[in-house]
Amino acid sequence: MSQYKNILVAIDLSEESNMVAERARALADANQAALHFIHVIEPLSFAYGGDIPMDFSGIQEEIHQQATQQMRRFAEQHGIDVEHQTIVLGKPEVEIHSAAKELGTDLIVIGSHGRHGLALLMGSTANGVLHGASCDVLAVRVGK
Numbered sequence: 001m002s003q004y005k006n007i008l009v010a011i012d013l014s015e016e017s018n019m020v021a022e023r024a025r026a027l028a029d030a031n032q033a034a035l036h037f038i039h040v041i042e043p044l045s046f047a048y049g050g051d052i053p054m055d056f057s058g059i060q061e062e063i064h065q066q067a068t069q070q071m072r073r074f075a076e077q078h079g080i081d082v083e084h085q086t087i088v089l090g091k092p093e094v095e096i097h098s099a100a101k102e103l104g105t106d107l108i109v110i111g112s113h114g115r116h117g118l119a120l121l122m123g124s125t126a127n128g129v130l131h132g133a134s135c136d137v138l139a140v141r142v143g144k
Contacts, residue, residue, distance in 0.1 A: 004031040004136075008105040010038050010096050010129065013070045016111055016142035021078045023140045024109040033107075036084045037075055038099050040092040041067055064089070093128030105135055112139035 009024040011017040021037070028035040041063055044056040067087050075085045088095045100108055112126040130137045 004028075004033045004107045006036065006103050006105045007031075007033050007107045007109060008036045008038060008096070008100050008103060010040070010092070010108060010110040010125075011074070012111070013039055013067065013074055017074065019142050020109060020111040020140045021074075023138070025078060027107065027109070027138070034084070035080060036086065036099075036103055036105070037071065037078075037080050038086045038088070038096060039067055039071055040095045041087065041089050042092065043089055060089070092125045093132055096129050097132050097134070100133065100135060107136045107138060108133055109138045109140060111142040113141075113143045 004027060007024055007028050009021055011020060024035060027033070041060075044060055044063075064087065071085050071087055072082075075081075086099055088099070096108060096110070099105070108129060110126050110129050126139050130139065
């Protein structure tokens, strides 16, 4: 097994994130590695496109504040200090890759819904992270 030094855990702050965090914690403990959590908030404009002439900034700020509170509670449950928590706005796979490079990550851990069929082996985020990563990626199967 590889000796990992920096592990980045991409979480969506759902109940399923606990499974991902626990797997990452076990690997970090076994390798005496640093553990970092990242949560990426997708801009509302991605969901609604540029076609709707609305200012989403107030709603986006509220989402960010709620995510920050959830991250603090989640990270505390898993023994991750504030310096190892990141919340960013952007496209998940892009931001995860960027954080991984910045932190010198040698393993990214992410949850994946094991959907059936060749085209659905991983969710789009997990698939995007896997295909653009410059380090190892562990996809932890979550859900049914």
